[in-house]
Amino acid sequence: MSILICPVCSEKLGLHEKSYKCKNNHCFDLSKFGVLNLSLNNKSSKKRHGDDKAMVVARTEFLDKGYYRPIKDAVITLCEKYCKGAKNLIDAGCGEGYYTAEVVKTLVLEEVFGVDLSKEALRYFKKRIKNALPIVSSIFKMPFEESGADFVLSMFVPDAYNEFLRVIKKDGYFIKTKVLKNHLIELKQAVYDNPYYNDEEPDEIEGFEKLDEIITDYKTTVLGDDIKKLFLMTPYYYKTSKTDQQKLEKIEKLEITVSVKTVVYKKV
Ligand SMILES: [Zn+2]
Structure with a gap:
């Protein structure tokens, strides 16, 4: 029985031919x-809903070159160690599925x-x-019943801990990857006069017990167009002026620091 629920009335949703009812x-x-659109408020507004096409293409091309492969490896190591028993998975903020595909x-x-x-x-x-169900929805209010999920994955997305806590079953797992202080600092140095370090958030999350972590910290050299693609993937892109963005076009190669932490939790 699926854990999917109706975003309007919260009753169970079932598949009838090509519709969920x-x-x-x-x-x-x-x-x-x-793709199943269960977002209720996406018709009227013209503002951006998630990543636009250029950003998605840039991210797909960048990730497929393997620059972030060690991050994917860390996720898989923790999956193999802790999540083998999971029967269902929600990737909250899944993007184009670079990490999910390997977990699957x-x-x-x-x-x-x-x-x-x-x-x-x-x-x-x-x-x-192919066998996954992609759903258009906010991660802050997801169309899943309470305590139905064995495993929630969240890679570089805003924290919706209350919602994750609601949908994960007791003893279910939650894996998240978040940036550390020095992550991509060279990219910011290349663009900004006053580059800032990332804030590091605490590991403790109410309702979850931390089981393990892997810190992935390395340097890699990004070449040519890939530098701009990387920048397009980041949240800095939308905060940066055109003039500052253009600084990147003159750079042929850039050594960057990748510094992230992947943590596995159990719902208590
Ligand atoms: Zn309904």
Whole structure:
């Protein structure tokens, strides 16, 4: 039985041909790309909803070159050690599924959900993971029943801990990767007059017990166009003026520090 619920009335959602329906007849069609839109407020506004196409393409191309492979390896190591028993997975803020695809190969999962606001990213996600269900939704209010998830993955996304706590079952797992102080500092030095270090948040999360962590810290050289693609992936991109962005176009190669921490938790 799926853990999917209706975003309108919270009753269970079931698949009928190419639509998901609840018993109150709220109906949500799968797009031709296999994406399920369960976001209720995406029709009127013109503002950005998740990552646009240029950003998704840049990120896909950058990640597929393997610059972040050690981060993926850290996630897989923790998955193998702690999450083998998981039957379902929610990737909250899944993007185009670079990390999820590897997790899906590692675990024996019956249901895989990718949640993101970007329809564009979810189309790529579906291409990478054929048997997964990509869902357009905020990660702060996800269309899943309480205590139904075995495993939630969250890679470089804003924290929605209360929502993760709601959907994960007791003794279920939560793996998150977050940036450390020096992550991509050289990229910021190349663009800003006064580059800032990242804030590091504490590991403790209420309702979860921390089981283990892996710190992934290394330097790698990024070449040519990949520098701009990397910048497009970051949250700094939208805060940076065109003039500052153009500074990157003159750089042919840049050694960067990758510095992140992956933590595995259990819901207590
Ligand atoms: Zn409903």
